[in-house]
Amino acid sequence: MLRGCGTRQRGGIYAVCQLAQNGLPPEYFLIDPPLPWREDPRTIINKPTLLPRVVNSKTNLNDLVIWVGAEHYRWAPLFFEEVRHLGVSRRISPLLDLSRLTPGVSRMLMVHPKAYLENWSELTYPSSCPKHILGHYQGGPLLSGPVADKIKQQTFRIVTVDDLLSVGPEALVGPSRTAQEGPCWEKLYQFIGADEGKLALNGTDWYDYTLPSGVTFPYWPNTLEAEFATLNPGLFAAFPITGFEVIGDPSQLPDQEMGKLLTKSVSRAASAGFDVTIVPS
Secondary structure (H helix, E strand, O other): OOEOOEOOOOOOEEEEEOOOOOOOOHHHHEEEEEEEOOOOHHHOOOOOEEEEEEEOOEEEEEEEEEEOOOOOOOOHHHHHHHHHHHOEEEEEOOOOOHHHOOOOOOEEEEEEEEEEEOOHHHOOOOOOOOOOOOOOOOOOOOOOOHHHHHHOOOOOOOOOHHHHOOOOOOOOOOOOOOOOOOOOHHHHHHHOOOOOOOOEEOOOOOEEEEOOOOOEEEEOOOHHHHOOOOEEEEEEEEEEOOEEEEEOOHHHOOOHHHHHHHHHHHHHHHHOOOOEEEEOO
């Protein structure tokens, strides 16, 4: 399946979060508002990195922080809309010690270079909020229904990156704040450029954006505010790691050294309790 970053390559190992028929809605895993990523991006660009989580002064838990590059996903919502239909699949280095990750606990923390709106307080609120947070959008009480209820089944606040890295093993991602204390994720949809993708008015003021996979989603560009938006690196989602997938049999790779590295990586992931699947290339 074609993604924004292309197709998966033989000899690659990928951390995945698969879709499930009765799983939580993808909005549950959004970090809203996104958190500013103040670390040097060069430390994680093209090299997913283990990030320790400190719980009760202990660092026995680790997450996997992953950079989502603008060269493949110019705007962070493009990646999220792809995940909605295809799940998450991100290539990682076979040198990572996957035995330091914990099934059902460790997360993929996604960072995009344009996911944090620095001057959010100078701009208008979006018309809706994907996590139904009162005060994040214009008007209206919290929405109700089974999907909204699942999204709201969260009890702790995520205000900083340190907060995100100090929650216990029972938590994947927090609800964020209950008032307008930061940029709502939904606002980023207004900055998607009208010169990108295959755009067509769909009978209203909304546009349709077509992703490389063929998936189409509606959005409403706000070109006036986009001109004044200051967008910087931000941490916008925390997805569970449901397993790892290796493209091709490591023992059959032309590069024998790479095959050995992959075999070792697979062994470490399996010893930690993760499902590891060899996908025919």
